[in-house]
Amino acid sequence: MPSSSVDIAHEQDVEHRLFSRIACDLTDKGYSVIPNALPGLLSEQLFGQIQSLHSHDFSEAGVGRSHDQTLNRFVRRDAIRWIEGDTLPEKHWLDWSGRLQTYLNRHLFLGLFSYESHFSHYRPGDFYRKHLDAFRGQTNRRLSTVAYLNPGWMPDDDGELVLFSEKGEGEILRITPAYGTLAIFLSETFPHEVLPTNRHRYSIAGWFRVNGSINDQLDPPA
Template sequence: MILTPTANDEDLRLIPILDDLINQGWSVQKNFLDSATAAMLRAECLIRWQGGEFRHAGVGRGAELRIRPEVRSDHVCWLDPTIPDTPQQQQYFAIMEQLRQAVNRTLYLGLFQFEAFFAVYPPGTFYQKHLDRFRGSEERTLTAVLYLNEDWKEEDGGQLRLYLDEAGVGPHVDVLPESGTLAVFITEGRWHEVLPATRERMSLTGFFRTRG
């Protein structure tokens, strides 16, 4: 199925994402965000990182939350999309709101909330194969990851590996975490992992949620 722009489509950049989600459940868009905004988000992420605002990322939630560096060794800094701290956050979250509305019009997923965090992977860190939904919860429905790394090369590692089968053992696509690249995928059944990198790796990760 190929979508055509309508008066309701606020941003034509969303059309390829919607087509991909309909046809294959995932989408990767290089140069989705302009270089100036991506650079400002990267600078903000770095300032927060150097200022000690990040914490070790955990596995699980609530009383089951555990720090397990053998599974996940990145650091995160949560943001509040409803109260953007900076103009670049405001611009990015506005685009994500457009995406939420477009997905709801097209795929009828009932997305109502977006949560997001900066993630930093120091050299050598990783995130083993996993699903973004918590056990027993179906609220996280769509994942969106914006990469913030300038001049990233294949040999730097740190690729997002998206598995194309529900078992997470078959064919896969590796996404280079280049600045401005956006990866979006349906959360249910989409196994993925972050491969180790040889240099510091930064991203802005978000989850669109449905009502629990």
Template sequence: MILNFIPERYLTDIETNGYAVVENMFDAALTNALMHDCYRINPSFKLAGIGRQQDLQIDKSIRSDKTFWFDGSSQAQLDYQAALEDIRINLNRYFFLGLFDYECHYAKYQLGDFYKKHYDAFKGRSNRVFTTVFYLNTVQSGGELVIYKPKSKEIEVTIQPKAGTLVMFESERFMHEVLPTVDVRYSIAGWFRKNTSISGIIDPPR
């Protein structure tokens, strides 16, 4: 698998802005393989929840997309995780973050699906440090990712889903949302995490 990215393409943007948007991040063959993997597991997509473990709940007034957590059942999933492992190492080398691992799931947004404004992490209450969104298909209308300026209602950037584009941003810093979709939208949402296991209590996997 050929990776198209050069670390400096996203490290400098993250250092300056707290986020990066990189088109054509990986070889197109990987993007296509991941898209076909979505078709393979399509019946297994489930309505997305909010929260983690015992706090997980379904609330379609907040989000209505469907997800499938990576389970290592395809070579495409393994290749993608290997590519993100390289990014994790680069982030740790450059920012000394101590990122421990990476978790991710496929996300499918159909007509009218959305995810209202939210943070992926709250200060001192989550082990998620960096959020990633990787787009598997290009849509002509709807489903934009809107990232807001820190502690503000002003928009920082609006990103139209385009196959092969990887978005990364600080999980605690940026509120964001997915606008209602028109065209079906497939992506991979993921998080680089720190290890918060303490006193023999194992950090939850999700």
């Protein structure tokens, strides 16, 4: 049944309060971790798409960017599938991320230009060693996002995301990859790693980017 105007207004209010909390967290700490952050219907749609995918729908994840990207199973062992908006769940995810981008630009003046994301699949035993998503002045990733899609995650399933201090010397927190949890942090600031998982682990990793135009060439491409 179509949503009533009351339902729509309520959903918009919930979304506004969520985005406001994220903005406040980023201002205060540089990161935000919120359980059950994703809208229920969106989580269901994305989880449904993941359930429909097969192993051959994913590609082994590389290290580095563009022509410098290589496979290094000592560093990471996950598999990915880029989100292009070709399905309804993907479109809804990109629409939701776009609204978050607009909110953060209006309230934090971050100059976020675009968003890219992919499904991530960690098989039992997979991991991703400590790394930064962006090095200062070398790439245009500004904010990293991770949304988790793992119902019934238990403590002994492991596979936590570990966030480290800016110099990488101390652990700030461990994030359980529980269904609906959203983590957002400054890409250039926080080293992080994914601990080995004991069960199949699914998430959406993404990056809000600023425009690093050089010689009138848009980066990322329009």
